[in-house]
Amino acid sequence: MRTLVALALVAGLAGLGVAGAVLFRPFDRTPTAVPPGDVALVNGAPILTNDFMIEVEAVEGQPFADVAPAVRARILHEMIDEELMVQRALALDLPEQDTGVRASLVGGVKALVTAPIQAEPPTDDELRAYYAAHRGHYGTKGSMTLTDLVLHVGGSGDAPQSVSQALADAAQAAYELRSGAALDTVEQHFGMADSGKVSGVEQDFAAKAHLGAKLYAVALTLGDGQVSEPIADADGVHLLVMQHRQAPIFTDYDAVRNNVYADYALARQTPAERANLRLLRRKADIVLAPGQSE
């Protein structure tokens, strides 16, 4: 029995000792000695010797051992300044309050996420394929100056007419215009009107948006001074009169290869960033106030 009691006492004291070793630590004190591997401590935060050597070599462009002590001291001084500024920013909660700091942090995270992608440069074939698929992005934009005449059909007007009648009238109007008749004269004679969808010089993308896909496709086929064939659309029969057409000029691949490279890299980074955000959201605990949505 005595042996058991003695063993229990020893076990108890050992347990107490283990607990004490964990629970009691030296008081927080400002360190006076720099631990091995660090070159300085700034408010207790270490500046690693390795970081210091890399910085010196990056700034001076020569091996660390070849850099003069005075230069090393200057660079260490600058690194301590930087650490002080970073600590100050954290003390002031700048990441929570300053949009510039937040943008930098976001950029830093994006750089981390996309680093593996950046490490794999694309092949020339991949770049050419990307260029072919997005050729419209590389060159001058096309524009057009045209008039869209429309002959409305049906409705409750004094002289409602059928689509076939309108097509016949529009064909006659096109003939007159091609023969040199003035636009105003043709409008009055055939009862046509400017649809108002386009006016002045229209960039191609704007003309497409204003005219709609059907009329825009016809407009692209017209040259300066040309008149289209009648086009039956939902609101009537149209005639397009092209005053001036400036076709887009596509830049050659070799001339824009750098731009293609940058666009291609961006296109590859975006999915990685989205995947990262999906992960962050999955791990995050996001609570919206009542009535809010995102």
Place this chain on the structure above:
Amino acid sequence: MTLRATRQSALALAAAILWLLAPAAVRAAAAPGASGGETAHVSYSRWTVDGASVRLDFLLPRTAARGFVAPGAPLPFTSVVAAAVAANVAVESAGGACEAIDQGEGAGRIYVMAPTPTLYRFEIIFACPRADGIVLHDHVLFARFPDQVNYAQVRIDGGGPAIQLFTQGRQTLALPAGNRPPQASLLRFAMQGAEGVTGQADRLCVVFGLLLLVRRWRDLGAVAIALGAGYLASIAMALGGLGLSDRSWSGAVTGLAVLLLGAGALRLRPPGPAPPRGWRIAAIVALSVMLTAAVAIGAVKDPSEALAVGGLAVFGAAQVWVVGADAGLRWIAFAPAALFALSDGALPAQDLATLKTPAAQAVPRLLAYDLGATVVAALLVAIAVAGLWLAARRIAAARRALAIDLGAASLIGLGLFWFVSRIY
């Protein structure tokens, strides 16, 4: 209903309470923010008077910053904490209020210093119209935390530092002429120690646990020796530069002491009807489950803390077994009191160390704190023992045993809950 039947029912009820507390304790341990610990709130300030200029360094534990926002709200931004601190400290002089000056370089009137892992640090410089009649004001968080103590260090014109305490009842300090600021009296520290024992439920439970263990008048001496030894050990460790790694451990150790005192009381229960076997098994299983859960959760959070929990568990199990196994080692039943005193005494020692108080000033004040706590705890036990001794003459032995069983079971449940919920 016979006495035996009443007793069995009461014990079953105590066992049920124990089991009901077990999941509550696990939930508390797992809940976010349960790690705050139930130790008293503290903050620190250094006031350096130099002529008509007063520099204040205010150190606020990060957890205390929750006092500036509604309960359950996230920690406020540092700027919010800084503004709240600035609004609640002030200095006056004979010539009127002292103005917090703009420190330039974009720092403003309150300079936010680089924070430590546990403390916000702010610096304010007050410019006074006159250098005499200086009065320091500190109202930070006393409205929210009435138990808070602000440990203050005051220096005047290059003189030596003096330790002062700002409390809810004393939020101003008038400085005398000359460069010798007044020291907080030893009595104030003794009162602080005494209030620490009487002002919190867990500490009163320590006293109650000691009461259950005292069988003879000379046991009161053992109580005093255990508490005194623990407090002296805390001073020795502080002088050796050691402090608690986390203040919440003090609350957890207090919970453990309550648990072990309850278990010791059961182990040393006076002769009487034996408790039902099923109840014993239930209590042992409950303790095992809880300790296993504590170690497991600790392992997930921090393996070293799991080691500490495991070590304390081994100590507790050995201590409880030994006191019942060898009558000559019965005095070891009071060891949890020493453990409590060690962790309790470590708190003011750590507070004074935070202000880098010289040992010559710190030791007398810590002794006063410890003496206040020890005397009050021993006195409470003595008064209660005397009362019980008088009452016990009319109470049957079986009823006394029942009271001890119920009290001990309650202490085990409460202690276990406090221990687990305060670890994390």
